[in-house]
Amino acid sequence: MLSFVVGFSDITPFVVSLLQGNFGIGDRQIVQAVIIASASNNVLKMVYTYVFGSRRTADLVAPGMIGLVVLSMIYAVIGL
Numbered sequence: 846m847l848s849f850v851v852g853f854s855d856i857t858p859f860v861v862s863l864l865q866g867n868f869g870i871g872d873r874q875i876v877q878a879v880i881i882a883s884a885s886n887n888v889l890k891m892v893y894t895y896v897f898g899s900r901r902t903a904d905l906v907a908p909g910m911i912g913l914v915v916l917s918m919i920y921a922v923i924g925l
Contacts, residue, residue: 847878848877848878848879848881848882848885849881849882849884849885850885851882851885852881852882852883852884852885852886852887852888852889853885853886853888853889856882856883856886859878859882860879860882863875863878863879877921880917880920880921881917881918881921883917884913884914884917884918884921885914887910887913887914887917888910888914890910891903891906891907891910891911894906894907894910895907
């Protein structure tokens with residue numbers, strides 16, 4: 846859940862701290878956290894496109910971004 850919330854801000858410090866810290870979690874959980882943060886960050890980028898870009902541009906971007914978010918979340922949940 847924290848990864849998803851962090852994704853709506855700057856994810857770089859979060860990812861760096863995950864990779865450098867010793868949190869007592871496995872590599873799989875770290876990868877899942879990074880992917881979830883990245884997915885929610887893509888949602889934020891899509892919102893930015895709708896707010897600051899033209900409607901046409903946003904409509905072109907939305908399917909790809911939604912696809913990335915869905916694939917990222919599926920990967921994170923399944924954890925292959």
